[in-house]
Amino acid sequence: MADRYLSVVQVAELLGTTVRFPRRLVEERRITYVKVGRRVRIPESAVYAYTPANTVEPRRCGLVAA
Template sequence: MNERYLSVIQVAELLGTTVRFPRRLIEERRIEYVKVGRHVRIPESAVRDFISAHTVEPRERSRAHYGRAA
């Protein structure tokens, strides 16, 4: 079991957000988490999965949209 478990503060720093955002993800059960007593920990793999699931890839534009060269 080499999984690393992050605190809410660590997840917020990793995502570049306030602490409120990962807390809201937990409350809405949009991210996997573990309760250890009264402490909440988020597996690092769950953060990676969340990021990859919400990553928007850029669209390729065809050359026809660029217009004609002079």
């Protein structure tokens, strides 16, 4: 199955953020991207891999740090 390549605007909509956030991810090389001429495209699979890799689980209640 071929991967879809999304624009920065499409990634922002998918993540529910402004366009600046995916641009920053690309600039800091925190997400896989492809340069097509002067344009940047992000594989859809990279967006779906980014989300669980950066998900922070809540702390358990009742545990006290020593």
